[in-house]
Amino acid sequence: MTARAESFVRLDQVTRAFPGGGGVSDLSITIPRGSFTVLLGPSGCGKSTTLRLIAGLETPDQGRIEIDGREVTALAPSARGLSVVFQSYALFPHLSVAENIVFGLKVRRVPKVERTRKLKEALALTGLEGLDDRKPAELSGGQRQRVALARAIVADHPLCLMDEPLSNLDAKLRHGVRQEIRALQRRLGMTVIYVTHDQTEAMGMADHVILMRAGRIEQQGAPVALYEEPATAFAASFIGTPPMTLVPAAAVSILAPAGYVQERLTAGVRSEAVRLLPTGVGPLPATVVASEFLGAETFVYLRLAGGETLTARIPGRAEPVPGAAVSVRWPEEATHWFDCETGRRIAIPHMAEGS
Numbered sequence: 001m002t003a004r005a006e007s008f009v010r011l012d013q014v015t016r017a018f019p020g021g022g023g024v025s026d027l028s029i030t031i032p033r034g035s036f037t038v039l040l041g042p043s044g045c046g047k048s049t050t051l052r053l054i055a056g057l058e059t060p061d062q063g064r065i066e067i068d069g070r071e072v073t074a075l076a077p078s079a080r081g082l083s084v085v086f087q088s089y090a091l092f093p094h095l096s097v098a099e100n101i102v103f104g105l106k107v108r109r110v111p112k113v114e115r116t117r118k119l120k121e122a123l124a125l126t127g128l129e130g131l132d133d134r135k136p137a138e139l140s141g142g143q144r145q146r147v148a149l150a151r152a153i154v155a156d157h158p159l160c161l162m163d164e165p166l167s168n169l170d171a172k173l174r175h176g177v178r179q180e181i182r183a184l185q186r187r188l189g190m191t192v193i194y195v196t197h198d199q200t201e202a203m204g205m206a207d208h209v210i211l212m213r214a215g216r217i218e219q220q221g222a223p224v225a226l227y228e229e230p231a232t233a234f235a236a237s238f239i240g241t242p243p244m245t246l247v248p249a250a251a252v253s254i255l256a257p258a259g260y261v262q263e264r265l266t267a268g269v270r271s272e273a274v275r276l277l278p279t280g281v282g283p284l285p286a287t288v289v290a291s292e293f294l295g296a297e298t299f300v301y302l303r304l305a306g307g308e309t310l311t312a313r314i315p316g317r318a319e320p321v322p323g324a325a326v327s328v329r330w331p332e333e334a335t336h337w338f339d340c341e342t343g344r345r346i347a348i349p350h351m352a353e354g355s
C-alpha cells in the first residue's frame with residue numbers, strides 16, 4: 001500500500017439546485033483510486049444526486065468534476081469510463097442472463113471471442129455459472145443483483161457507481177452479497193462509490209464514508225473516525241447501532257465540564273460505555289424501561305431522573321426488570337460534547353484523574 005493513495009475522482013465545489021428545492025451544494029470530495037467510498041445519509045439528503053452528477057446523468061450548476069485526472073463535468077455518461085449498478089438492477093426481461101451481461105459489449109461491437117471470454121470470467125466471479133440461459137424472472141433477487149454486478153464487471157471500467165444495490169434483498173442475503181461485492185472490488189482493484197442510507201452497510205463496507213445531510217457533507221472519513229469522533233450531534237445520532245444517546249448537559253450535570261454554560265451543551269454517550277450498577281452506586285439514578293436480549297449482548301433501555309432516555313449495551317445476558325431502579329456510570333472520556341445550537345463537536349480537555 002502506498003502511504004498516500006492517488007486521487008481518482010474529484011468533485012470541486014459542485015452545486016446542483018432543483019427548482020422545487022433539494023439538490024446538493026458546494027460538494028468537495030476526493031476519492032482515492034481503488035477505494036470503496038460510501039455516500040451515506042437519510043432519505044433526500046442528496047446521495048443519488050451526487051452519484052448522478054459523477055455518472056453524468058445530472059449536470060452541475062457550478063463546480064468541476066474530474067475522473068482519473070481528466071475533467072468530465074460536461075461529458076456524456078458514456079464518455080466517462082464508468083459503470084452504474086442501480087437498485088432496480090435494470091435487466092432486460094426478455095434477454096437471458098448471458099445476453100444481459102454482454103449486452104453492452106455487443107453494443108460496443110466487442111468481438112464474439114472476447115465477449116465469450118469475459119462472460120465466462122464474470123459468471124465465475126459472481127457465482128452465476130450454470131444460470132446463463134435463465135431469464136431474469138427465473139432468478140432470485142440476489143441472483144438478479146449478481147447479473148447486474150457481472151454486467152458492470154465485463155464493462156471493465158475502473159470506476160463503478162452503485163445506487164442502493166442491495167435494497168431489494170432481505171436482511172440475510174444483503175449481508176452475504178455485501179461481502180461478495182467488497183471481495184470483488186478488492187480483487188478487481190475497482191474504485192467503487194456506493195450509495196446507501198443504511199449505516200451498518202456503510203460502516204461494514206467502506207474505506208471512506210461521506211455522510212450527507214440536506215445536500216451538504218456533514219462529515220467524511222474512515223468509519224472508525226465517524227464512530228469515535230463524530231463531528232456533529234447529527235453524525236453521532238446517525239451512526240452506530242444503537243446510535244449515540246444524546247441528552248441535555250443538565251441531565252448529566254455531575255459530568256458536565258466546568259467553565260461552560262451547561263444550557264449550551266448536549267452530552268453524548270455510546271451505549272457500550274454505559275455501566276449498569278445497583279441503585280445508589282453510580283452517579284446517575286435511572287429506571288429500567290425495557291431490555292432486549294440479542295444473544296451476544298443485551299440492550300437495556302433506561303430513563304434518567306429528568307425523563308431522558310439512555311441505552312446501555314451489556315455483554316451477554318442481563319436481566320434487569322422493567323421498572324427497577326438502578327444507577328449508571330460511564331468514564332469521563334466517553335462523554336462527547338456538542339454545541340446545542342450548531343450541533344458541532346466541542347473538544348473539552350478531560351479533568352485530571354480523581355479531580
Ligand SMILES: Nc1ncnc2c1ncn2[C@@H]1O[C@H](COP(=O)(O)OP(=O)(O)OP(=O)(O)O)[C@@H](O)[C@H]1O
Pocket residue numbers: 018019020021022023041042043044045046047048049050197
Ligand atoms: N430531478 C429532480 N428534480 C427535482 N428535485 C429533485 C430531483 N432529483 C432529486 N431532487 C430532490 O433533491 C433532493 C435530494 O434527492 P436525492 O435523490 O439525491 O436524495 P437521496 O439522498 O438519494 O435520497 P433517497 O435515499 O431517498 O434516494 C430531494 O429533496 C429530491 O426531492
